[in-house]
């Protein structure tokens with residue numbers, strides 16, 4: 001499942017550089033996550049890096065983009081061909 005940034009975002013920018021998929025960009029008022037790029041950090045880290053640094057807890061699961069681990073792995077492989085999946089044993093989905 002991709003994540004989304006809700007209206008509580010204060011546009012601090014802390015999350016943008018933490019995303020291993022370059023899925024986060026600055027929007028008009030708040031930051032935005034591209035659901036086609038976000039793997040919920042699956043394949044890279046055990047936890048969601050943007051969530052870990054966000055000071056206002058405004059990054060939440062996107063119910064419109066629910067995906068299985070297999071789908072996230074496929075997205076990872078498409079965007080990072082040849083790269084090994086890492087930390088999949090300890091990865092945990094963000095609870096809504």
Ligand code: SF4
Nearest residue numbers: 019038039040041050
């Ligand atoms: S969960 Fe990971 S991949 Fe998705 S936007 Fe946040 S840092 Fe990027």
Ligand code: SF4
Nearest residue numbers: 009010012013015054
């Ligand atoms: S870290 Fe949180 S508050 Fe800061 S820009 Fe990212 S989503 Fe918005």
